[in-house]
Amino acid sequence: xxxxxxxxxxxxxxxxxxxxxxVLILFLFTVFVGFVWLPSAQNDALFKGLLNxxxxxxxxxxxxxxxxxxxxxxxxxxxxxVLTPDMLGGPSSGGSVGRGATLALRCTMCHGARGVSxxxxxxxxxxxxxSIYKELRDFQSGARTSAVMAPMVVGLGxxxxxxxxxxxxSLPRGDVSAAQQAHAMPNIVATGSPMRNIAPCGSCHGDMxxxxxxxxxxxxxxxxxxxxLEAFANDRRHNDISAQMRNIARNMTADExxxxxxxxxxxx
Amino acid sequence: xxxxxxxKSNDTxxxxxxxxxxxxxxxVSIMALLVGVMIFTGLHWAMMPPSRVETINPSTxxxxxxxVESNLGSAVEADGSITVRIIGQQYSFTPxxxxxxxxxxxxxxxxxxxxxxGMLITGTNINSMVEPGYISTFKTEFEQTGDHLMPxxxxxxxxxxxxxxxxxVVDKDAFSKMAAKAGRLTCDL
Numbered sequence: 422x423x424x425x426x427x428x429x430x431x432x433x434x435x436x437x438x439x440x441x442x443x444v445l446i447l448f449l450f451t452v453f454v455g456f457v458w459l460p461s462a463q464n465d466a467l468f469k470g471l472l473n474x475x476x477x478x479x480x481x482x483x484x485x486x487x488x489x490x491x492x493x494x495x496x497x498x499x500x501x502x503v504l505t506p507d508m509l510g511g512p513s514s515g516g517s518v519g520r521g522a523t524l525a526l527r528c529t530m531c532h533g534a535r536g537v538s539x540x541x542x543x544x545x546x547x548x549x550x551x552s553i554y555k556e557l558r559d560f561q562s563g564a565r566t567s568a569v570m571a572p573m574v575v576g577l578g579x580x581x582x583x584x585x586x587x588x589x590x591s592l593p594r595g596d597v598s599a600a601q602q603a604h605a606m607p608n609i610v611a612t613g614s615p616m617r618n619i620a621p622c623g624s625c626h627g628d629m630x631x632x633x634x635x636x637x638x639x640x641x642x643x644x645x646x647x648x649x650l651e652a653f654a655n656d657r658r659h660n661d662i663s664a665q666m667r668n669i670a671r672n673m674t675a676d677e678x679x680x681x682x683x684x685x686x687x688x689x
Numbered sequence: 690x691x692x693x694x695x696x697k698s699n700d701t702x703x704x705x706x707x708x709x710x711x712x713x714x715x716x717v718s719i720m721a722l723l724v725g726v727m728i729f730t731g732l733h734w735a736m737m738p739p740s741r742v743e744t745i746n747p748s749t750x751x752x753x754x755x756x757v758e759s760n761l762g763s764a765v766e767a768d769g770s771i772t773v774r775i776i777g778q779q780y781s782f783t784p785x786x787x788x789x790x791x792x793x794x795x796x797x798x799x800x801x802x803x804x805x806x807g808m809l810i811t812g813t814n815i816n817s818m819v820e821p822g823y824i825s826t827f828k829t830e831f832e833q834t835g836d837h838l839m840p841x842x843x844x845x846x847x848x849x850x851x852x853x854x855x856x857x858v859v860d861k862d863a864f865s866k867m868a869a870k871a872g873r874l875t876c877d878l
Contacts, residue, residue: 436709443717451724459731464828465741477741485741485826486755486798489772493872495759503748613851620780620848629847632779632803662751663758663802668781671877 498563500660502555504634509550509583516550516580516587524585527573536592541642547594552636553586556660565660595640607680609673617672622681634662643686650678734814747821750776750802762873763789770794774873777806777819777841780848784875786855787839790864791831799825807843810856818843831858 432438460474467485468477477483509516528545532538536546545553559565560574561582577585608614610628613621625632627639638646652658653670661667670678750756756776762784764772771793776783778801789795799808799819806819812835817825819841841852857876859867867874 440713443713447717447720447724451727454724454728454731459728462732467741480742482742482744485743485824486772486796488766488768489755490764490766492755492757492760493764495757499751499758501752503752505748613848615851618781618785618851618853620851624780624846624848663756663761663776663778664783665778665781668783668785671785 497659500555500559500564500662501562502558502634502662504551504555504662506633509554509586516583516585518584518588518591521584521586521588524577524581525588528585531569536589537595541644543636543641543645544595545589546592548589548637549631549635550586550590551633553589554582555634556636557582557585559660565658594637607677607684609677609681610684614672614677619669619672619677622685626685638685640687641685643682646682646685647678650682654678741826743824743826744822745800745824747800747802750800755798756800758783760873762875763787764873765868770796772796772798775799775808775854776802777808777845777852778802779804779846780841780852782808782839782841782852782854784854784877786857786876788857788859788864788867788874788876789831790861791834791858792861793864794828794830796826796828804845805843806841806845806852808839809842811838811840813837816842834858834860 427434430437456475456478457471460468460478465485466487467483468474531540531542532545533540533542536548537544556565557574557577560567560570561577563571574582606623606628609619610622613619613624621629622638623629625635627637631637649658650670650673653661653667654673656667659667673681745754745756751758755774761774761776764774766772771789773787773789773795775787775797777799797815797817799817800823801819801821803821805821807817808819808825809816813829813831815827815829817827819825835858837856837858839854839856841849845852855876864874
């Protein structure tokens with residue numbers, strides 16, 4: 422019985438030729454639509470011509486801005502540090518804690534013998550290595566200005582900065598959890614103010630998430646945090662890459678600046 | 690008995706063939722309709738086939754090239770069109786306030802410095818993903834002056850809800866007055 426049935430997949434089966442043929446024709450037509458017709462309808466020189474249309478629709482990378490005025494160069498130096506997760510990694514480029522400790526003698530008069538001080542300078546003990554390294558490089562390039570720090574970083578090589586960063590990152594942080602728990606987390610730290618373009622502090626500086634290059638803020642002196650937030654807000658400090666922090670600080674109220682500084686300082 | 694059976698089976702075969710034909714016709718019609726919809730939206734609406742692919746290193750945007758901070762914002766080109774360059778980053782757009790003239794061809798160039806963001810200008814058909822490593826380029830023209838909200842509409846992290854910018858469309862004269870003063874224009878504070 423089966424011997425008499427025609428084979429299903431065969432050119433002699435009219436059902437097969439008709440259905441497979443129709444699908445093939447439809448497929449070729451849609452290829453034409455997607456790669457030639459629709460791209461050609463776009464108003465852009467790089468879509469004109471058969472090869473251009475096909476390459477563009479297929480996603481071949483190319484330069485899409487043909488003529489443009491040259492980039493405006495910055496008036497003041499901006500940060501040129503390239504932040505990547507492995508920027509300080511590797512056996513050859515990684516910092517040496519011991520060498521950093523020796524170099525750090527010049528830092529101790531302001532930042533304390535073990536990276537903690539009462540001089541309203543930033544506490545460096547346990548700070549992220551990448552954050553310390555970035556600020557040091559910015560002090561060197563002039564992207565961040567400070568009458569005190571500028572002379573201190575003159576003459577330090579890139580390896581010196583890596584060693585210093587590794588040393589301070591290796592020191593134990595002070596116990597801040599108790600101090601911070603004394604204050605309820607203010608709204609600006611916990612939720613920010615989405616309606617005013619302010620992300621929560623905790624979304625980059627710890628508590629909720631950490632962004633590479635953003636410093637750990639607890640505990641830092643209240644006056645230091647406040648002065649830096651105000652400097653960002655007034656554009657006096659501009660070494661944050663692509664205005665990341667200025668965008669936030671500019672929208673903060675004086676009360677919010679105070680509240681966040683107090684919270685991270687662990688004091689009233 | 691045998692005759693009836695065979696007649697019945699012929700009937701069934703004919704019915705099956707009819708049904709198959711109808712089914713095939715419906716399927717092909719549905720596919721043709723979908724292709725038709727694609728062509729229509731591609732030609733008459735803003736729908737676009739795969740976009741303009743262009744790559745860039747997201748970690749060095751601030752060091753050199755067209756996305757350095759001083760080059761962000763609206764630039765007036767020689768042919769009178771406007772090029773707007775924007776960076777999306779956790780958790781803001783730079784510039785935060787974008788100013789463009791109405792009734793002028795505008796090219797947006799947008800990229801991300803960290804994770805995938807999105808941009809959508811409310812009240813217009815501008816809606817694009819902003820991906821690290823790629824530059825989103827698209828052209829548009831605003832017919833009317835007015836203010837638009839430009840939220841990030843691609844979840845980008847815990848501060849996502851605070852990430853948005855303003856787009857201010859001003860009339861041509863007001864824009865050219867502003868353009869006389871500075872190199873790149875924004876309406877940031």
